[in-house]
Amino acid sequence: MSEWIAIGALGLVAVGIPLGMMAVSAILRPAVPEQGKGATYESGEIPTGTARVQFNIQYYMVALLFVVFDVETVLIFPWTVIYRSALSQGVALSTVLWPMLAFVGILVVGLVWAWRNGAVEWVKSPLANRQKTERNA
Amino acid sequence: MTPDALALQTETVAAWTALAPAILLGLTGLALLGVDTLWPDDPSNAVLAGVAAAGSILSFAVTGWFLVAGTGQASTGGAIALYGDALVVDGMSLFFTLIFTVVTAMVVVAAYDYLDDHSHRAEFYSLTLFAATGMAVMATANSLATVFISLELASLPSYALVAFLKTDRGSVEAGLKYFLIGAVSSAVLAFGISLVYAVTGSLVLGDVAAAIGTPEMAGVLGLGVLMILGGFAFKTASVPFHFWAPEAYEGAPAPISAFLSSASKAAGFAVAFRVFVQAFPLEAVPAGVDWVIAFQVLAVVTMTLGNFAAATQENVKRMLAYSSIGHAGYALIGLAALTAGGPNGDVLGASMAHLLVYGFMNTGAFLFIALVEHWGVGRTFEDYNGLASTAPIAAVAMTVFMFSLAGLPPFGGFLSKYVLFYSAIEAGFWWLAAVGAVNSALSLFYYSRVVKAMWIETPVADFEIESRPVGLYTAVLFAGVGTLLLLPGFGPVIETAQTVAATLF
Numbered sequence: 001m002s003e004w005i006a007i008g009a010l011g012l013v014a015v016g017i018p019l020g021m022m023a024v025s026a027i028l029r030p031a032v033p034e035q036g037k038g039a040t041y042e043s044g045e046i047p048t049g050t051a052r053v054q055f056n057i058q059y060y061m062v063a064l065l066f067v068v069f070d071v072e073t074v075l076i077f078p079w080t081v082i083y084r085s086a087l088s089q090g091v092a093l094s095t096v097l098w099p100m101l102a103f104v105g106i107l108v109v110g111l112v113w114a115w116r117n118g119a120v121e122w123v124k125s126p127l128a129n130r131q132k133t134e135r136n137a
Numbered sequence: 138m139t140p141d142a143l144a145l146q147t148e149t150v151a152a153w154t155a156l157a158p159a160i161l162l163g164l165t166g167l168a169l170l171g172v173d174t175l176w177p178d179d180p181s182n183a184v185l186a187g188v189a190a191a192g193s194i195l196s197f198a199v200t201g202w203f204l205v206a207g208t209g210q211a212s213t214g215g216a217i218a219l220y221g222d223a224l225v226v227d228g229m230s231l232f233f234t235l236i237f238t239v240v241t242a243m244v245v246v247a248a249y250d251y252l253d254d255h256s257h258r259a260e261f262y263s264l265t266l267f268a269a270t271g272m273a274v275m276a277t278a279n280s281l282a283t284v285f286i287s288l289e290l291a292s293l294p295s296y297a298l299v300a301f302l303k304t305d306r307g308s309v310e311a312g313l314k315y316f317l318i319g320a321v322s323s324a325v326l327a328f329g330i331s332l333v334y335a336v337t338g339s340l341v342l343g344d345v346a347a348a349i350g351t352p353e354m355a356g357v358l359g360l361g362v363l364m365i366l367g368g369f370a371f372k373t374a375s376v377p378f379h380f381w382a383p384e385a386y387e388g389a390p391a392p393i394s395a396f397l398s399s400a401s402k403a404a405g406f407a408v409a410f411r412v413f414v415q416a417f418p419l420e421a422v423p424a425g426v427d428w429v430i431a432f433q434v435l436a437v438v439t440m441t442l443g444n445f446a447a448a449t450q451e452n453v454k455r456m457l458a459y460s461s462i463g464h465a466g467y468a469l470i471g472l473a474a475l476t477a478g479g480p481n482g483d484v485l486g487a488s489m490a491h492l493l494v495y496g497f498m499n500t501g502a503f504l505f506i507a508l509v510e511h512w513g514v515g516r517t518f519e520d521y522n523g524l525a526s527t528a529p530i531a532a533v534a535m536t537v538f539m540f541s542l543a544g545l546p547p548f549g550g551f552l553s554k555y556v557l558f559y560s561a562i563e564a565g566f567w568w569l570a571a572v573g574a575v576n577s578a579l580s581l582f583y584y585s586r587v588v589k590a591m592w593i594e595t596p597v598a599d600f601e602i603e604s605r606p607v608g609l610y611t612a613v614l615f616a617g618v619g620t621l622l623l624l625p626g627f628g629p630v631i632e633t634a635q636t637v638a639a640t641l642f
Contacts, residue, residue: 109170113174116177117174
């Protein structure tokens, strides 16, 4: 059980250090309340507008299509790492290349289908546009 | 990079062709997307249904050819393991693929009429084919990782298909319920797999079985096995994860109800059979992990609950949904009546044969519901009154399905149930067979209510049947003929099933 005691001690220290730092600084620092300190930090810029911005629901489709490329990357990365060494060790080009081409091909079929069926077409709603200008005015 | 690490990529061309049925199903799904890509505005329903049916029938033919030619069976050198043992093609996987492909073919042919006035037809057919691909892979999955992935590949299109009638509240509600319960049970399954991996250090079923004998951490292993069982109970619509089934089957488009309650259920059994028999063999599991007892409890509870609930329904589709739960209980006997050294191949084979017959009769029954929905007749027993006088041929087919589901003698369902119960007695579990027989007798009550309504009662309201949809009729009659032909043809079926099941032990 000794290693569990060590882990418990680590946990105690991990919680204790930040708590201690905050406590010490709370005791030492002078209290100078100021309006600028309460503002949202925007990398030094003066913040404009509110953080509650509504995104268009159509970004949802874009996000879905993004997942296609995201997953694609996850498989392509390890594949590129072994690609060269596999070839140099005498594995046939077709055995290394074809599975990846088939994989990408399947994704391309899906992407082209989504594109043709209007998944990336940006639908403009006159009503939403009007409301937007009214809100901004 | 050692040559061993690359072994995965040095398969011969001949070996992967054993996966042709699954590959064909997947390619057909992609081809359907291709059709929709070329004509995105108005893809012809006939072309889509034709491509989908052709693909699934081709896959069925290839599977049948493999099964007859002995691919992956003892006569040609045994099971074909692929991709570092992640997939294995053997007699059992081909037998189950046969069920999936024939059900898929019937469903897409019936959907041709059902989807007549719907949009997004290409999505419907391609999602069906992708789900079928997932099922075909489930039957071949030989590693817990591929089990999980293929189960998800079969489930995700199913969620969308259940909610296909976007403007129908019942369909959307059913889709949401199915999805939520599916998500929970997937999580349970994944957690169970992780626990088994923690104890045995492998995901490949054979290696799990080899490492399982060590009594160290038997409690964790038992918990993992139990959770995996829960994940499969969802897919097969067995207690305790059965309660999505009545809602999902009732709300879904009827061809999808047929697809889920036949093919999807069979896929769940395919993967459960392989995982439990191969990864947790009875001879090797530690004493605390006796999963057969769990299956005995589940089988009895599932068949009793399904049949009693079915007897109280007023809605025919919902009644069939509960009867489908009851049949899951019968099929569970295949795992519940196993003993170390018993006639295990016979028991498991009988369960597989029952699932094949069930694939025909249950798909047919749900497609008859699709036909009735197409006509716009109501959904309760009363609404079926006098249907036989207006649509006699379809009513005859439905009568065949009902009596076959109940297990009456001159139909396929009688022999498959008889062999199933007989094999349970043979294995020493006479009480499982007794519970099954009592439940079958009860089921005759509610199945015959449909028959009585159609043939004997007089219609309460006048209704006109203005169309005889070709696709739906073809599918229903095909299922009916299949159910009838499985009576004389049951000999080779059960022989094949028990032979391929025996090689698993």
